[in-house]
Amino acid sequence: MSFMKFALKNLFAHKTRTILTLGSMVVAVAVLFTLVSFNRGYEKALKTQLQGMGIHMMVVPVGCPYEAASLILKGGKIPNHLPMSVLDDVRKIPEIDIAAPSFMSGIVRPEEGRTDIYVGIDSATLRLKNWWKLEGSFPQNPDEVVIGDNVSLIELSGIGDQIYLPEKDATFNIVGKLGPTGTEDDGFFYIPIETAQRLFDQPDKLTAISIRLKNPDDAPVVTARLATVKGAEVITMGELLGTMMTLMGAAKSLLLSIVMIIIVISALGVLNTVLMSVFERTREIGVMRATGAAQSHIFGLVWLETLLLSLLGGAGGLVLAIAGSRVIENVVKRFLPLAPKGSVVALEPGSFLLVLGFVVGIAVVAGFYPALRAARAKPIEALRSE
Amino acid sequence: MDRDQETKGSRDRVSDLSLGTREPLRCSTGAAEANPAVVARGLTRVYRRGAETIRALKGIDLDIQCGEFVGVVGHSGAGKTTFLNLAGLMDRPTEGRLTVLGHDVGKRGAGFDALRRKNIGFVFQEFYLMPTLTAVENVLLPTMWGRGNGEGRMSNVELKGSKHRAEELLNLVGLGQRMTHKPSELSGGEMQRVAVARALVNSPRLLLADEPTGNLDTLTRDGIFNLLLALNRDSGLTVIVATHDLSLESRFTRVIRLEDGEVKNG
Ligand SMILES: Nc1ncnc2c1ncn2[C@@H]1O[C@H](COP(=O)(O)OP(=O)(O)OP(=O)(O)O)[C@@H](O)[C@H]1O
Ligand SMILES: [Mg+2]
Numbered sequence: 001m002s003f004m005k006f007a008l009k010n011l012f013a014h015k016t017r018t019i020l021t022l023g024s025m026v027v028a029v030a031v032l033f034t035l036v037s038f039n040r041g042y043e044k045a046l047k048t049q050l051q052g053m054g055i056h057m058m059v060v061p062v063g064c065p066y067e068a069a070s071l072i073l074k075g076g077k078i079p080n081h082l083p084m085s086v087l088d089d090v091r092k093i094p095e096i097d098i099a100a101p102s103f104m105s106g107i108v109r110p111e112e113g114r115t116d117i118y119v120g121i122d123s124a125t126l127r128l129k130n131w132w133k134l135e136g137s138f139p140q141n142p143d144e145v146v147i148g149d150n151v152s153l154i155e156l157s158g159i160g161d162q163i164y165l166p167e168k169d170a171t172f173n174i175v176g177k178l179g180p181t182g183t184e185d186d187g188f189f190y191i192p193i194e195t196a197q198r199l200f201d202q203p204d205k206l207t208a209i210s211i212r213l214k215n216p217d218d219a220p221v222v223t224a225r226l227a228t229v230k231g232a233e234v235i236t237m238g239e240l241l242g243t244m245m246t247l248m249g250a251a252k253s254l255l256l257s258i259v260m261i262i263i264v265i266s267a268l269g270v271l272n273t274v275l276m277s278v279f280e281r282t283r284e285i286g287v288m289r290a291t292g293a294a295q296s297h298i299f300g301l302v303w304l305e306t307l308l309l310s311l312l313g314g315a316g317g318l319v320l321a322i323a324g325s326r327v328i329e330n331v332v333k334r335f336l337p338l339a340p341k342g343s344v345v346a347l348e349p350g351s352f353l354l355v356l357g358f359v360v361g362i363a364v365v366a367g368f369y370p371a372l373r374a375a376r377a378k379p380i381e382a383l384r385s386e
Numbered sequence: 387m388d389r390d391q392e393t394k395g396s397r398d399r400v401s402d403l404s405l406g407t408r409e410p411l412r413c414s415t416g417a418a419e420a421n422p423a424v425v426a427r428g429l430t431r432v433y434r435r436g437a438e439t440i441r442a443l444k445g446i447d448l449d450i451q452c453g454e455f456v457g458v459v460g461h462s463g464a465g466k467t468t469f470l471n472l473a474g475l476m477d478r479p480t481e482g483r484l485t486v487l488g489h490d491v492g493k494r495g496a497g498f499d500a501l502r503r504k505n506i507g508f509v510f511q512e513f514y515l516m517p518t519l520t521a522v523e524n525v526l527l528p529t530m531w532g533r534g535n536g537e538g539r540m541s542n543v544e545l546k547g548s549k550h551r552a553e554e555l556l557n558l559v560g561l562g563q564r565m566t567h568k569p570s571e572l573s574g575g576e577m578q579r580v581a582v583a584r585a586l587v588n589s590p591r592l593l594l595a596d597e598p599t600g601n602l603d604t605l606t607r608d609g610i611f612n613l614l615l616a617l618n619r620d621s622g623l624t625v626i627v628a629t630h631d632l633s634l635e636s637r638f639t640r641v642i643r644l645e646d647g648e649v650k651n652g
Contacts, residue, residue, distance in 0.1 A: 006530060013518045287514045290476055291528040291584065292503025380477045383514055 007304045014277060021273040022313045025362075028266035029317020029355055034325060035255055036351045055128065056216050057236045059090060059209040059226060081205035082232055089229045090209055095218040100124035103193055104207040105200040107167055119188045120196025128212055133179030135159065142195045146176035148186040163189075168199055263358060266313075271366040274306050278370045285374050286382025299375040306367030307360070314359035322347065421452040423592055423624045424473050428482035431468050442468040444647040445482055450626060452591075455618045457638035458628040464644040466628035467511055467596055473626065474508045474594040475501060487592060503531050507585030509595035511628075513577045515569040515584075521576075522565045525552040525583045548587065555583035558613060560606065574601040582610055586617070593617070595627045599634070611637065 011018050061080035081103075090099045103120035126138055136159045139146060145163060152158055163172045172191065180186055197203050213222060219236055226234040278285070285298055293301075325347070431443040442465045450456050458466050471477040472484055475491060475498040484491045487505055489498065502508075507528075515524045529548040556565055559579040569577055578601050585593060593614065599607040611634065617623040627638070635641055643650045 003530060009518060283514075284516055284518075287516055288527065288531075289499075290502075290508060290510070290514065291531070292499060292588070293531045294499035294503075297499075297531050380471055383476075383510070 003301065003304065004308075007301055007308055010277070010281075010301075011305055011309060014280075017273055017276070018309065021269055021309060022316065024269045025266055025310060025313025025359075026316035026320055028262045029314045029359065030320040030324065032259060032262055032358060033318055033321040033351060033355045035259055036354055037321070037325065037347055038329075039252070039255060040348055040351060054130070054212050055210045055237060056213045056219055057211045057223065057226075057234055059086060059211065059229070059232045059234055060207075062231055062233050081202060081207060082209070084204040084206060086229055086232050087206065087209060090211070090226065093222060093225055095213055095215070095222050096211055097214045098124055098128045098210075098212040100128045100210045101193060101206045102208055102210065103196040103200070103202065103205065105196065105202075107165065117188045118196055118199065119190050120193035121190055122193050125190075125210070128210055129185070132181065132185070134176050135179065136174075136176035139175060139190065139192045139195075142192055142198075143170070143172055144175045144192070145172040146178065146190040147174055148178050148188045148190075149180040150186040151189060152177050170199060263362070267362045267366045270306060270309060270362055271369065273309065274302065274367055274370040275373070277305070278302060278374045281374075282377060282382050282385045285377050286379050286385070289377065289379035290383060295375040298377075299371045302371035302374045303363070303367045306370070307363040310359045310363035310366075314355065318352070318355065422449050422485065423452045423454070423487060424448070424450040424626070425485040426472075426482065427484075429469075429472065429479055429484055430481035431465075431472060431477070432480040442647055443472075443479075446644075446647075446649045448642060448649055450624070450642075452624050453618070453622050454624055454626075455615065455639045456626045457635060457641045458626060458644060459630060459632070459635060459641055460644035461630065463646075465647045466630075466644055468647075469644065470508075470594045470596050470626065470628050473592075474506055476508070499531075503528060504588065505591045507588065507590035507593040509578075509581045509585045509593075509598045511596040511600070513569075513581040515577055515580055517569055520566045520568055521556060521561060521572065521580045522549070522552050524569070524580055525555055525587050527584060528588045552583070552587055555586055556580070559583050560609060575603070575606055578602065579606070579610065582613075591624060593623055593625045595625070597629055598627060599629065599631065607631075 059082065061082050063080040084101075087099065087101050090096065101122065102125065104117060106115040106117045108115050123138060126132065126134070134146065136146070147155070147157075147163075155161075155163065157163065157174060159174050159177055161174050163174065165171070172189075176190075178185065178190075191199070197205060211222070213219060223234050223236065226232065288298060288301075289295075426446055426448050428445040428447065429443055430441070430445045433440040433442055446469070458469060460466055468477070472479055472491070473486060475486060479491070486498075487501065489501055491498065516527060519527065526548060529552075553562075553565060556562060559582055561576060561579055561583070564572060564576055564580075567576075569580070572580065578598065582595070582598055585595065595614070598614070599610055602610060614623075614625050614627070615637070618625050627634075641651075
């Protein structure tokens with residue numbers, strides 16, 4: 001009989017207890033693996049999406065540019081503005097394929113608990129965001145508007161309807177509607193840029209210029225050239241991604257504390273099981289000692305049992321996590337700001353390793369004390385105990 | 387002469403069961419006088435129960451040579467089990483000196499696990515079998531903690547070898563049909579015989595048996611006793627048996643009589 005078989009036999013001598021512990025371990029590992037995979041997947045999906053957008057950099061007003069840029073993507077009121085002249089400077093740079101100016105501002109609707117974001121754009125944006133599915137037409141006249149997918153749901157209106165803005169005493173005809181993009185774009189009102197500037201009394205002012213390069217590798221050259229433009233600051237999408245991830249920080253630390261709680265709970269569960277089984281087997285451990293087992297053998301055996309328990313639980317948890325990842329993904333996505341379109345649960349080797357580390361860590365920590373207790377038993381006293 | 391006849395029956399089978407020739411560890415089969423297996427000087431064991439102290443062994447002196455077949459006899463409570471536990475390295479003396487197979491067994495110090503595993507077989511009065519293991523697995527238990535000789539994990543071939551040996555031993559004690567029974571599915575006498583087989587599986591030099599025939603009918607008792615005798619004769623196994631079965635006394639090479647924690651011998 002091998003040591004391994006003996007350990008397994010011991011574990012399954014108490015089926016119910018072992019299976020219950022395995023169950024809690026399976027759930028813990030499944031949740032942990034999903035959270036870790038989600039965390040990685042979310043970052044990856046966001047990155048892919050930003051890169052897929054084909055927006056390589058943004059020109060924003062001097063100020064706190066990262067924050068501003070995030071706000072622009074998420075929608076919001078920016079206190080600083082760019083002069084219109086910057087656009088001419090930008091368009092002179094030969095490496096730039098598209099430079100799309102935008103002016104963004106919001107109308108606060110406290111009684112409805114929301115802010116309507118109006119984005120002034122021109123046809124350059126339509127070319128830049130070539131993934132947009134535009135139903136109807138792009139605004140030609142000053143009083144025409146295109147609405148995002150969510151807006152049409154909230155306003156319960158579509159092409160042909162009118163929108164009245166009492167604050168500005170302005171009326172817009174809806175001429176187009178965007179298909180769902182899965183991004184913040186779904187929540188905006190798009191109007192001609194000149195209209196937006198006039199509406200918010202900021203003539204000749206821009207919020208940002210989004211830029212696509214002919215070749216993304218030219219980014220450093222273009223950044224250097226843009227740095228000389230007065231009143232403007234350049235941020236690349238790479239930097240922007242970092243900012244967005246920090247905005248995610250709060251969500252992340254919540255995630256982290258859930259993970260910590262899971263680890264503590266499952267470690268305590270395993271500790272309890274192994275400790276109970278050691279106490280119950282005092283006499284059997286005495287028999288092992290009496291038949292020549294050294295303290296190290298007993299320690300090793302109890303630890304092996306803990307490790308087997310954890311590894312079995314871990315394997316079960318991974319299977320459950322992978323099987324259930326699509327379901328979990330849908331649930332998680334619903335509660336998430338800035339949910340990217342792609343899969344947000346990434347099954348990476350790194351996550352497997354992390355979870356493996358967690359499982360082994362639990363076994364090591366939870367197995368140590370019981371193993372020590374077991375090994376310390378004196379043969380004859382252990383044999384005599386009831 | 388008498389002994390010769392008695393052991394004949396089991397001797398053939400015993401010679402199949404290779405206990406193996408091994409170089410002596412301060413305990414060879416020859417020159418018994420110069421070769422002590424167990425030496426006790428002023429050996430004392432005091433049990434403490436709260437304020438009460440029980441002197442189970444009161445400073446006994448004795449020498450047991452290698453190759454002897456010794457009976458430790460005495461009334462219940464005389465200290466037989468206490469002595470066997472000390473000689474089998476299961477317990478530590480309160481006072482006095484004890485040398486087992488050339489190793490000084492102090493009050494403190496490192497465990498003698500390896501010595502116990504490799505060289506000492508022990509049959510407990512209460513058997514102490516593992517309830518979750520089958521008969522053959524119980525016999526195999528001592529082989530799990532490393533090889534009989536030397537250390538280290540066993541290879542697959544060795545695992546098979548020890549399984550084979552365990553089955554052989556069970557056959558020898560008449561349990562060939564009870565290999566896969568759990569202790570709860572065995573009679574008292576059968577459990578006792580499993581315990582005997584377990585004590586022999588690592589080919590020990592010293593066998594300590596505490597009432598090994600207590601639960602057996604005369605026929606089975608003689609079978610076990612003859613097996614031990616044959617092992618003693620053919621492989622030079624040193625055997626110390628604690629018993630209060632007076633009818634067995636004549637068959638030991640020597641009898642040590644314990645009375646109230648003291649040796650009472652002529
Ligand atoms: N753990 C213990 N604690 C206290 N007293 C003990 C303990 N073990 C044995 N004793 C006492 O020590 C004395 C010797 O006990 P021991 O078990 O050695 O006797 P024994 O000769 O083996 O008896 P038996 O033939 O009944 O097995 C007894 O009086 C017993 O009550
Ligand atoms: Mg006794």
